[in-house]
Amino acid sequence: MTENFKASNRRAVLDFIRTRYPISRSQLSRISGLNKATVSGFVTDFLRQGVVAETGSGVAAAGRKPVLLSFVADSAYVIGLLLNVRSVRMVITDLEGTIVWQTREPLGDEGASSTLDRIAIIIEDGVRRVGIPFSSIVALGIGVPGLVDFQAGVIVQTPNMGLSSVSLKQWLEMRFHIPVFVDNAANVSAVGEKLFGAGRHYEHFVYVSVSTGIGGGVVMNGQLQRGAFGFAGEFGHMVVEPHGLSCRCGGQGCWEMYGSLKALYRQTARHIGEDPAAYRPDILVTVVDAAARGETWAIEGLNYIGFYLGVGVASIVSAFNPHAVLIGNEIAIGAKWIMPIIETVVQTHCSLPIIKDLTLLMLEYDDNKAVVGAAGMGIDGFLDQLTHRKIRRWC
Amino acid sequence: MTENFKASNRRAVLDFIRTRYPISRSQLSRISGLNKATVSGFVTDFLRQGVVAETGSGVAAAGRKPVLLSFVADSAYVIGLLLNVRSVRMVITDLEGTIVWQTREPLGDEGASSTLDRIAIIIEDGVRRVGIPFSSIVALGIGVPGLVDFQAGVIVQTPNMGLSSVSLKQWLEMRFHIPVFVDNAANVSAVGEKLFGAGRHYEHFVYVSVSTGIGGGVVMNGQLQRGAFGFAGEFGHMVVEPHGLSCRCGGQGCWEMYGSLKALYRQTARHIGEDPAAYRPDILVTVVDAAARGETWAIEGLNYIGFYLGVGVASIVSAFNPHAVLIGNEIAIGAKWIMPIIETVVQTHCSLPIIKDLTLLMLEYDDNKAVVGAAGMGIDGFLDQLTHRKIRRWC
DNA sequence: TCTATTTGGTTGGAGTCTAAACAAATGATA
DNA sequence: TATCATTTGTTTAGACTCCAACCAAATAGA
DSSP states (O other), X not given: OOOOOTXXXXXXXXHXXXXXXXXXXXXXXXXXXXXXXXHHHHHHHHHHHTSEEEEEEOOOSSSSOOEEEEEOGGGOEEEEEEEOSSEEEEEXXXXXXXXXXXXXXXXXXXXXXXXXXXXXHHHHHHHHHHTOOGGGEEEEXXXXXXXXXXXXXXXXXXXXXTTTTSBHHHHHHHHHOSOEEEEEHHHHHHHHHHHHSGGGGOSSEEEEEESSSEEEEEEETTEEEOTTTSOTTOGGGSXXXXXXXXXXXXXXSBTHHHHSHHHHHHHHGGGGTOOTTSOOTTHHHHHHHHHHTTXXXXXXXXXXXXXXXXXXXHHHHHHHOOSEEEEESGGGGGHHHHHHHHHHHHHHHSOHHHHTTOEEEEOOOOTTHHXXXXXXXXXXXXXXXHTTOSSOOOO | OOOOOTTXXXXXXXXXXXXXXXXXXXXXXXXXXXXXXXXXXXXHHHHHHTSEEEEEEOOOSSSXXXXXXXXXXXXXXXXXXXXXXXXXXXXXXXXXOOEEEEEEEEOOOOOXXXXXXXXHHHXXXXXXXXXXXGGGEEEEEEEESSEEETTTTEEEEXXXXXXXXXXXXXXXXXXXXXXXXXXXXXXXXXXXXXXXXXXXXXXXXXXEEESSSEEEEEEETTEEEOTTTSOTTXXXXXXXXXXXXXXXXXXXXXXXXXXXXXXXHHHHXXXXXXXXXXXXXXXXXXXXXXXXTTOHHHHHXXXXXXXXXXXXXXXHHHHHOOXXXXXXXXXXXXXXXXXXXXXXHHHHHSOHHHXXXXXXXXXXXXXXXXXXXXXXXHHHHHHHHHTTOSSOOOO
């Protein structure tokens, strides 16, 4: 029940090095508030472990020149997986999330056991081809659409995928003997932003993923919050129109029905001669192009989801009072049109002290961000483990 | 920046004693996961400090009988204040929140400095009359309607009260030389529930206060979360009807406009011959009585706010995934009518895994809960301080 | 060359926590 | 009645975290 609060500062110092290198020991001491001796001790260990290296010396106004420390991004590698209904994406990245190998493979619906085998083969194949010794791969992060039990590493609820109620974590840890972290796609993206992206500078932020559906991840006190049962941040089913459309979840007026690309499609389909009850994943590109040509229906469609996105974000801001709300995923393609609306709606709906210092950002869209986030989940776990015991090499 | 993670386990052990006494050292060791020696060491200090006492012995299946430990609630006292527009409530309680003195005084609008003086006199007077030596009063907690900067102890935004932008904390700490904690009324109530009430058994819960307005407090990992700038839990201005009524905050369709007693009044006023644009604080009693007599308009009114309360709670549950949502304050008078509606709405709006183990509770209404919560804020601070240094008596 | 200044390492010690051994108490068993 | 197994709680040695106070090294400028 009660935990052991050892070594939390080690991780903090390593994170300072990671995010601000090149940096000297004394700078670290100053910004962390820890004693020079403490920092020196940590750094000695990091050097021995190989995650940090001394790289030249810096300048000083007077006195001895500082020895600059750098984070050694390629001292270890991790694997990121993103499972989808019909495919898997895989990346191998260094500790800074730089991709050194990537692939995307179709995934049949052949039952859990054979799917798992296939994933294992994809991983082994990737590792072999990139030419990194397996021993330097230190963790595996997996993103899954749907609800995940992070502790157990089990998929709890997901749109038609064969892997439900299998312990991905257990199976893969048995097979590869490295720690495996499974979480939903929005949470891994949030961790990605926390480590490598816009979230780096915020202690409290909320990541909102908007594409076909809406998901999210909550970071408070610099840590991903999973709530009581691991499902915190399921923003897609917040209610924005209590008397509105029915959602497949059984509820009515879910945010996902009004602010997602599904909603955009519904609002614009008839203008492009499509069935409003269907869906096309590339709807946003089509609509943005039309809006750029000045088509009213397109602009109205974008205003429509922009308005509802603003409404939901306003509620999130009131509830969490974060430093920042980061809106990511495909929606970013329409940033130019949608972002101003969201900003206006949030400004009119939240009290001044709450939004005074709030940052509202729409992130660049990058197809790879979610998989890299999955890798990030692995990196986060690895760095935690690394800073939790003094003597430990992963050779 | 970085903190010192000392002594967190001490507080955990003291909390186990506080909430489960009588309890033995070995039981504490087992439930806390800490070593027997560690627990024994802590307990020795607690005994010396006087917060814990040995009170007889328990039974064992075999072997040595355990020495039972108890929390000594009257080893110290705290003051709780609840500021309102025209009055102050004050309580003096022991460390379990049991009231030993209470009073309520009117408060004029005579400017900050004279109001502060008046509060100080009320406090001194109360302490003198209850006959507790001032030295055994160890903290002061204050609840305020509106937005508060907890760190600074300054009221940031509040409906017409003379004390805005004065540092209550600083002023009162200078005057009484005990730690002062100022927070908004909902947060203070949440802390009260965490320490003494229904929140005791939940690590993650959300407290929602519903009366004229709606406020809230978020407890995650057993700790009140204040967000980035201290305003987390401002649920009143979450948006539940994007195209709905204008709120005094400048927004539209705020939860407060649909789920609060203000909303109930608006919906029912004409049936009791009142002006729908006005407000009567006792509206709920009137409506509940009418509902009990079978008046349709009254039942409809309760259904109305019940529905919207359910909608908001559903959003909160999706966002935070707490163990429990505790709904408190005046609304509880209508629990019998409103609670079933809330439950139904939440059940239809949230996915199964999220609500499977969710507890939804409407708390008993007690006029004193908020002031006692304020005292609780003080107790929480005191216990933290008590467990942060080894040698320390507050004699 | 000397000095003031800054970086970074070393040392002693306080504090947290554990494992292991030990002492004390007690019901059951021989 | 004596012994034994069992459980409680204490003591001790030691690992780990962290800091204050030095000390040593490096360096720009007097």
